[in-house]
Amino acid sequence: MEGVEASEKVKRTTPRLCSLCNQRKAALRRPKTLEQICRECFYNVFEDEIHRVIVENNLFKPGDRIAIGASGGKDSTVLAYVLSELNKRHNYGLDLFLLSIDEGITGYRDDSLETVKRNEIQYGLPLKIVSYKELYQWTMDEIVKAIGLKNNCTFCGVFRRQALDRGAALIQADKIVTGHNADDIAETVLLNILRGDIARLSRCTSITTGEDGPIPRCKPFKYTYEKEIVMYAYFKKLDYFSTECIYSPNAYRGFAREFIKDLERIRPRAILDIIRSGEDFRISTTTRMPEQGTCQQCGYISSQKLCKACVLLEGLNRGLPKLGIGRKKVCSGEDQVQSKRHLENKALSFHGKHGNVEWKR
Ligand code: SF4
DSSP states (O other): OHHHHHHHHHHHHSOOBOTTTSSSBOOEEOTTTOOEEOHHHHHHHHHHHHHHHHHHTTOOOTTOEEEEEOOSSHHHHHHHHHHHHHHHHTTOOOEEEEEEEEOOOTTTHHHHHHHHHHHHHHHTOOEEEEEHHHHHSOOHHHHHHHHOSSSHHHHHHHHHHHHHHHHHHHTTOSEEEOOOOHHHHHHHHHHHHHHTOHHHHHHHTOSEEOTTSSSOEEOTTTTOOHHHHHHHHHHTTOOOOOOOOTTOOOHHHHHHHHHHHHHHHHOTTHHHHHHHHHHHOOOOTTSOOOOOEEOTTTOOEESSSSOHHHHHHHHHHTTOTTTTOSSOOOOOHHHHHHHHHHHHHHTTOOOEEETTEEEOO
16 A cells, blocks of 8 residues: 555656657647647747648748748747748748838837847848838828727728738748738638638638739748747747737637637647638639739729728728728629739739839839
């Protein structure tokens, strides 16, 4: 009896060994697999998985100029760090840049941009910042003053998307990479199902999007769990900014996020399963999808005569901020033919003008 008690005690006091190397002490439980592993093995599996995703999906080719969408938050900071490490370790031959968007949100973006400026020095990556003010003559602070806190994220999302493309064009990037992680993608799958948005549902799980547009974007963290990104940043002591945007309501997305976190607690694979479900959705060939053309005003990609940013800007400038908010009208056949003709005329040119910033590629 005494022997049994003694062996139980030894069991309880002996530190658990890493289940991967079986040599070092386990320091954490990996959120994705629940394995008990040491820090060194965690760094290795975390980085190797991202490398595998990059190679298996042919995300880059040697000589590519890559703009890393950098907000100063944990995802993009870890992305910039890991990508520059993998670039050196595996000789990807990439030219990496940090590209930040200044939405003009006092007390939030100004602080997070300071983090990106430090990252520029820490990782030795050149930084380009483009602002809403220079592109659109409006800051988010001014937009919120004009429209209130109801549709602010619609404006911000549309403007950011274009701003990233315009900034990437300015630094002649071949590709934009963003820090969207597996949790973000699973949330987007759920939201698109809840909204019945078939067009977005079919796109949102693609690791690379916009291949037929001016600058494709990709998500090397497509299968990387948010919790692991946080752990990695914490253990590596990376310098990132963790405050939420002061205008962040996004209650709908917040519910989807909480729901996924609940599922993850019960079954960690749930996140990957939702992504897989999104990937396996097939669009019926009879479903009419919007045809892509270019905006007649600024030349940006659009399935309508005017792109969403131009419509929103027109509303803001005319004092009718609700213009352009809400469901999109379906493009008429004639509109689509015109858009297509416009795209053909513009062929490979990617140029336009918003405010006093000219963008060319
Ligand atoms: Fe923009 Fe909304 Fe995100 Fe704030 S929470 S940065 S307003 S999209």
